[in-house]
Amino acid sequence: MQHAIEVNALSKRFGARQALDQVSLQLRPGEMVALIGASGSGKSTLLRHLSGFVAGDASSGELRVMGQLVQSQGRIAANIRSVRAQIGFVFQQFNLVGRMTLLNNVLTGQLHRIPLHRSLLQWFTREERAAGLKALAEVGIDDYAFQRASTLSGGQQQRAAIARALVQGAKVVLADEPIASLDPESSRKVMDMLARVNREHGCTVLVSLHQVDVALRYCSRVIAMRDGRVVFDGPSNALNPSFLNELYASDAEAPALPVGPTAPESLDSQPMPLPPLHKPEPVAA
Numbered sequence: 001m002q003h004a005i006e007v008n009a010l011s012k013r014f015g016a017r018q019a020l021d022q023v024s025l026q027l028r029p030g031e032m033v034a035l036i037g038a039s040g041s042g043k044s045t046l047l048r049h050l051s052g053f054v055a056g057d058a059s060s061g062e063l064r065v066m067g068q069l070v071q072s073q074g075r076i077a078a079n080i081r082s083v084r085a086q087i088g089f090v091f092q093q094f095n096l097v098g099r100m101t102l103l104n105n106v107l108t109g110q111l112h113r114i115p116l117h118r119s120l121l122q123w124f125t126r127e128e129r130a131a132g133l134k135a136l137a138e139v140g141i142d143d144y145a146f147q148r149a150s151t152l153s154g155g156q157q158q159r160a161a162i163a164r165a166l167v168q169g170a171k172v173v174l175a176d177e178p179i180a181s182l183d184p185e186s187s188r189k190v191m192d193m194l195a196r197v198n199r200e201h202g203c204t205v206l207v208s209l210h211q212v213d214v215a216l217r218y219c220s221r222v223i224a225m226r227d228g229r230v231v232f233d234g235p236s237n238a239l240n241p242s243f244l245n246e247l248y249a250s251d252a253e254a255p256a257l258p259v260g261p262t263a264p265e266s267l268d269s270q271p272m273p274l275p276p277l278h279k280p281e282p283v284a285a
């Protein structure tokens, strides 16, 4: 089976800091998986490598999205732009161009399909505009289509990034802390949209989250990172309070950890680190 996301022995060192250490994981098409871990554990760095914005160390293996090579042994694939056309990004730093209208921001999702002169001039056809408005309606912000993106709230901007992924026809959505600075109601809307994109459009979603309760509510599988390593990969209902306490032990901004049904008492005494529940499968040549 072709994996939607495949990471094989990815390592990244920034000076003395081992940000990623032999990270391997696979996501099946159609999965929605949460990436959790304390601040500095490597979540954003992993997502940036998957997007091909950052190259891993030369000792790293391969990263693939929808079977296409993103990078191998520290070298970004030559056709990375066409690989990225399959990936929707909900990254705070790449989200929207503030001076462009919301609609034009969303329409940039199809730039890989239209001629360069049209993209430079932001000339879009009636059909393309209709597709953009439909996507904005789907995420509930079509009323703001002709407003400058900079005038929108953080939650609306995140939803616009999701609409852009829809217009783009992305197969995989990478979301880096999409609700980090949002109020609870906006957070719920953004997470609901991501879940819908996953469920109704069949997109594979990998979302990094600080809020463990949100991760457990929306994702049946969780990957936990600590010090650049994957220390847990399995069903979210197998996580337990002692593991989570250990995971966030060094985090000054540790999130409130959930208790109750999502944290079965019977697993309380499980020692750290938990072994990964999914053994990495061999990478197809």
Ligand SMILES: Nc1ncnc2c1ncn2[C@@H]1O[C@H](COP(=O)(O)OP(=O)(O)OP(=O)(O)O)[C@@H](O)[C@H]1O
Pocket (backbone or CB within 6 Å): 014, 017, 018, 019, 037, 038, 039, 040, 041, 042, 043, 044, 045, 046
């Ligand atoms: N460009 C960079 N140069 C130097 N160090 C970096 C760089 N990017 C990340 N790091 C370091 O790599 C480690 C992992 O950082 P990363 O941002 O991936 O963590 P994170 O889990 O996403 O944290 P947070 O939840 O706070 O966003 C940190 O120690 C960070 O300081």
